[in-house]
Amino acid sequence: MTPMLESADAAPARISRLSARLRPRGAPPMWLVVALTCAGQFLVVLDVSVVNVALPSMRTGLGLGEQGLQWVVNAYAIAFAGFMLLGGRAGDLYGRKRMFLVGLGLFTLASAAGGLAQDDWQLLVARAVQGLGAAVLAPSTLTILTASVPEGAARARAIGTWTAVGAGGGAAGGLVGGLLVETLSWRWVLLINVPVGAVVLCAAACFLTEGRAGDGRRLDLPGALLVTAGLGTLAYGISQTEAAGWMAPATLLPLLAGLVLLGAFLAVEARTASPLMPLGLLRVRSVSSANVSMFLCGSAMFCMWFFMTLYVQNVLGYTPLEAGLALVPSSLAVILGSKLAPRLMRPVGSRNVAALGTLVAVAGFAWQSTMTADGSYTTAILFPGILMMLGAGLAATPLASLATSGTAPEEAGLVSGLVNTSRTMGGSLGLAVLSTLAASESAGSSSPQALTEGYALAFRVGTVVLVAGVVLMWVWLPRRAVPLP
Secondary structure (H helix, E strand, O other): OHHHHHHHHHHHHHHHHHHHHHOOOOOOOHHHHHHHHHHHHHHHHHHHHHHHHHHHHHHHHHOOOHHHHHHHHHHHHHHHHHHHHHHHHHHHHHOHHHHHHHHHHHHHHHHHHHHOOOOHHHHHHHHHHHHHHHHHHHHHHHHHHHHHOOOOHHHHHHHHHHHHHHHHHHHHHHHHHHHHHHHOOOOHHHHOHHHHHHHHHHHHHHHOOOOOOOOOOOOOHHHHHHHHHHHHHHHHHHHHHHHHOOOOHHHHHHHHHHHHHHHHHHHHHHHOOOOOOOHHHHHOHHHHHHHHHHHHHHHHHOOHHHHHHHHHHHHOOOOHHHHHHHHHHHHHHHHHHHHHHHHHHHHHOHHHHHHHHHHHHHHHHHHHOOOOOOOOHHHHHHHHHHHHHHHHHHHHHHHHHHHHOOOOHHHHHHHHHHHHHHHHHHHHHHHHHHHHHHHHHHOOOOOHHHHHHHHHHHHHHHHHHHHHHHHHHHHHOOOOOOOOO
């Protein structure tokens, strides 16, 4: 009887093992997919916020000027924006897991190179390569997420989590960056990505499953090179206006060259059999309107961290750690906005939530533009920062949802890349314009009063841009997410 009882007791275990062997080795648990994709997005955003806190220390360590500081941010942002469509298409054609791993590996190696840089040009090259890795990685995170989560409320929550975790990179970056700069050196704001990236890389290699929806078409490498070169040249031309003026050859030539390169990009896209960005896709209202809105929002909101970090350290005299702590509430506000947005989208509508969030950001930017050289923490940093980033979190999720909802499987990576490209492209060009305006307003002076006047002008212009974004959203955005044809 004992053997029979043992056999009976063991039967369920044998059946469970047999079921596990017979069950298809398909998708991993949804929570694990969300966790890994969010971790990848976290790293991409973490790198921006960590570097912002370290900018004054980088200037001292490598002898960077004001334009050099701008290009520490823009070298990353322009490579990120210019190659993101290529990264999204590569995920569709060659496998989203594969591109996730390639992008994360490249990002991690470039972080190590930047942390070990001995000259300013080495740092800028490493930042550009980081941007390339991020361009391959970021579209894969959103595409894997949207492909794994059914459309509807569950996907809205997942996108909200993805946005919130990415925003959490901003919260962690300011604090961690300040701590690393103050206790170790600015180099560790880049080197910290190496162990984190290695852990996520190993986990993704083990647990993510491969998926692709492409038809074997070739990548449009000429298009990617043209749009990246065009953006970079245009941003360089804008940055030259500070020293040379708008009508000087040193300004006009790169501006014209950038426009020519972007025009050549559009011509290539109209003629190639496998375009990087099918221009016909922009005729879809939800795609075009959401991406133009994202471009305008990104051109102002992307610059918030840059100017706030310089203000609190160069004008108010905060240490890097104090600066990181000062910006934590605003970083947490963007997480709160990202989590609130999916709850509001169903009863209120995606368009209304996006416009509401942008209006909240407008209030924050307008308040921040009244900054003074002796401002207090609560009125010059805390409350305006919370409004700016709460609005950014509320607006980002509905815009991403409108742009990607109902995307055909073969275009999922492309549209995901386009969303991030619009935001980052707007941010890189916006930073070039606003940095130039701020520097011109301060007239080369490094006094707290002059610097404050320059930063305040940047926030005033950002306010106007966001107001234009609100008007565009009300006029052009569909009320709710609609399927693509």
